[in-house]
Amino acid sequence: MIKLKTLLIVVAGSGMIFSCGNKSSESDESQATESSESTETSPEATNTESPSYDPNRGEGKFSSENLNLGASVDAAMAESGEKVAGVKCTSCHKITDEKLVGPGWKGVTSRRKPEWIMNFITNPDPMIDKDPAVQAQLELCLVRMPNQGLNETEARDILEFMRKNDAVK
Numbered sequence: 001m002i003k004l005k006t007l008l009i010v011v012a013g014s015g016m017i018f019s020c021g022n023k024s025s026e027s028d029e030s031q032a033t034e035s036s037e038s039t040e041t042s043p044e045a046t047n048t049e050s051p052s053y054d055p056n057r058g059e060g061k062f063s064s065e066n067l068n069l070g071a072s073v074d075a076a077m078a079e080s081g082e083k084v085a086g087v088k089c090t091s092c093h094k095i096t097d098e099k100l101v102g103p104g105w106k107g108v109t110s111r112r113k114p115e116w117i118m119n120f121i122t123n124p125d126p127m128i129d130k131d132p133a134v135q136a137q138l139e140l141c142l143v144r145m146p147n148q149g150l151n152e153t154e155a156r157d158i159l160e161f162m163r164k165n166d167a168v169k
Contacts, residue, residue, distance in 0.1 A: 055133065059126045060119030067115050073164045081154075081161030088148045089158065095165050102141050109166045114159060121148070122155045 057063055085093075092101035108117065120127050120134070124145045128134050138144060150158070 053130045055131055056113055056116060058116040058119035058123075059130060060123040062115040062118040062122075064113070064115055067118060069114055069159075069163070073168050074160050075164075077157045077160035078164040079161075081157030081159065081164075084150070084154045085158050085161055088150070088154075092143075092145075099141065101143055102145060103137055105162055105165055107166060109159075109163050109168060117159055117162065118155050120145075121158060122150050122152070123147075 053059060094100050094104045095106065097104040097106040112120075124147050128138060128144055
């Protein structure tokens with residue numbers, strides 16, 4: 001019985017350590033938001049990360065060169081994105097700025113570049129491990145974003161829904 005209790009404690013402790021990511025000194029959501037905004041433009045952020053990681057773009061195949069957004073929101077894509085988000089995203093994210101399990105989506109398209117959003121929602125694991133802003137957010141939410149297995153079309157539709165939610169004209 002003691003061996004079972006010890007094993008459970010070790011497993012639970014290991015799970016907490018691995019799920020928390022890197023610790024930072026931010027203690028509330030506003031500081032984490034300020035940190036993530038400064039990380040996007042701060043060249044110092046890349047000095048502590050691998051030389052190939054770009055915190056403005058994230059890690060994945062999307063870049064400003066291969067991700068073309070229209071000047072205005074594509075209503076059909078946004079509608080499709082809302083449906084996909086309803087199945088895969090809204091159990092953890094609200095479309096307001098309110099935190100549920102994960103952060104709220106309101107304003108995300110003004111805080112993050114489209115390629116970063118696309119790379120994160122299609123490839124979250126390496127970005128959670130490398131991106132200081134994501135690690136700060138993880139400290140607030142305490143749950144790693146799971147890879148939802150989104151294909152490019154679903155991810156692009158969700159991005160368009162986010163743009164609609166943020167009233168991109």
